[in-house]
Amino acid sequence: MVKGGKAVAGRSGRPRVGEERLSRDAILQAALRIVDDEGLDAMTMRRLAATLGVNPMSIYHHLPNKAAVVAGLAELVFAELNNSTPPTGESWQEELLGAANAYRNALRAHPNLAFQVLADAAAVSDVVVVTVEPFYRALDRAGLAPRDIFEAVNTLIDFIHGFSLGEASVRAETFELAPDLVDRVSKLKPGQAPTLIRIVDELGADGLHYEFDDGFAIGLSVFVAGIAARFGL
């Protein structure tokens, strides 16, 4: 963009104290804005520097490399989640649903980042660890044994991750499966997926409408019923 023109004046050299133009936080906020607005690919070091009105290399004094910038963004998402009000509920079930919804919403807030966040969720940082507290609290309240809590939370969070991945990969929050799934299924060679074809046919009558909100709620209800049955509540 600034391409041909000579660099905007901007004194070089160390700024006086209290005059720093850059900070880890300012960089991450600017990066998050770019990612939210234009996607992860648009967030290049050079572009980031440009929006900060700074030389590309200046960023490297606050973050070691681009991977660190992206990891910092993932951390921001979890930090937002941790700052949201913790879920409460009449029952452990309600509390668990509250935790799950808050988690999903945090991921939904930055769909262009969801992918990266999910990848980093494994390479856990402190912020991520704290994130599971509400889940532990709900299941502790339910009376599960420590090891069962551990496994149950892992399972539930895996589901939320997978669901969020699908949700982030699709633009609209509602979509008609009809033109998509029905159409595609109808083009399959009949021998290849007989059950699928038959089921989709029967569904087709009702009109094949899908809402992510409903899908999530149903998934959670399956999970809650499963926990209760599997761990003897």
Add this chain to the structure above:
Amino acid sequence: MVKGGKAVAGRSGRPRVGEERLSRDAILQAALRIVDDEGLDAMTMRRLAATLGVNPMSIYHHLPNKAAVVAGLAELVFAELNNSTPPTGESWQEELLGAANAYRNALRAHPNLAFQVLADAAAVSDVVVVTVEPFYRALDRAGLAPRDIFEAVNTLIDFIHGFSLGEASVRAETFELAPDLVDRVSKLKPGQAPTLIRIVDELGADGLHYEFDDGFAIGLSVFVAGIAARFGL
């Protein structure tokens, strides 16, 4: 690598019939090899061309761009899954577990690709659609209503996706959580995650060992129990 040297002879121009050096399939196989061996980042168009002994631009006559190459790889993974022997079982539960294990194994076969595969699973192609047939078959056999089958399969596959994402993000198939989780948890400010800290403490006594295989089996058992309970089987 070939950097300074002059291009290896290699006649240019159109090869005679039956003499083509390139094909969509050959390109994808070479690309898959690079991704499996060195990761997705190593698979650049130029690198891919080099291993094929061909000019970078030649690839564009078979695939429109790099995104198409990567999408082709994702398709390969699902194709492998569809060619594996379909699961059978005494009960619908066993059949469902068989389908889930086959699905997970297909994703595990190419960990460096898992990420991309999961992203593309939403932007569904025909190969992906066929992939769900075994799940539909198991739940149809269980006697679920069409709409319930649809929702249950979505939920289960979301779980598998999330699980596989976590599995792909971690190198070893077994890891001690102790030095990782326990250590990290113990460094938290006590007010931040009291339940988590307490539960992990109690777990710490047993030795905090985690196996992905066990985690997956437990997760599946929760879902099977949940499906039975939630959909009244």
Add this chain to the structure above:
DNA sequence: ACCTGAACACCGTTCAAGT
């Protein structure tokens, strides 16, 4: 310590030219 400028070693892709 913090910022800059120039340079290095890459990218994906377009376009015109070969056979």
Add this chain to the structure above:
DNA sequence: ACCTGAACACCGTTCAAGT
């Protein structure tokens, strides 16, 4: 039709130099 060579418009990052 299929492959090539040169070129364009980018990347992330190193390194030496400024204050």
